Amino acid sequence: MTERQSIYDAIGGIDKVDELVDRFYDLMALEPHFQDLRSMHPQDLSGSREKLKFFLTGWMGGPDIYSPKYGHPMLRARHLPFKIGLKERDQWLACMYKAMEECGISGNAAKQLEESFLNTADWMRNQAN
Template identity: 90%
Template sequence: MTDRQSIYEAIGGIDKVDELVDRFYDLMVLEPNFGDLRAMHPQDLSNSREKLKFFLTGWMGGPDIYSPKYGHPMLRARHLPFKIGLKERNQWLACMYKAMEDCCIEGSAAKQLEESFFNTADWMRNHPN
């Protein structure tokens, strides 16, 4: 990854974002240790998948495709109806980190994403435990 290259470009663009998000939600469904995380989502995950794909595309430095369709992300406000404590944060992070590993996102891009995901997930917490 170069100083001028976005994470989006470094990991492979939209195809890799799609792969990452699909793997994330597949793991959430398949792995029992992500059950609490899965329970926070609707039965049909297609809208959740699309929103996360669109959001991550812009968040990683790719084109802004989320805002024109859904408005400002207002990430924390949109998640306030859900109890997000340490357990929920940690499940989300473990699921995303495993998805990154399974999608072969490595090196400095992976390190930067892991740090950014942690900071964002921790900021989303709205419950002390």
């Protein structure tokens, strides 16, 4: 990954974002240890999948496709109705890290994503523990 190359480009663009998000939600739905995380989402995950794909595309340095359709992300505000403590944060991170690994995202891009995901997930917490 070069200094000017975005994480989006480094991991493979929209195809890799789509693969990552699909694997993330598949793991969430299939793995029993992500049950609490899954229960926070609607039965039909298609809208959640689309929103995360659109958001991550811009967040990783690709085109902004989220805001024109859904407005400003307002991540924390949109998640305030949900109890997000350490357990929920850690389940989200474990699910995303496993999806990254299974999708072959590694090296510097993976390290940068892991750190950014950790910072963002921790910022989303609205419960002390």
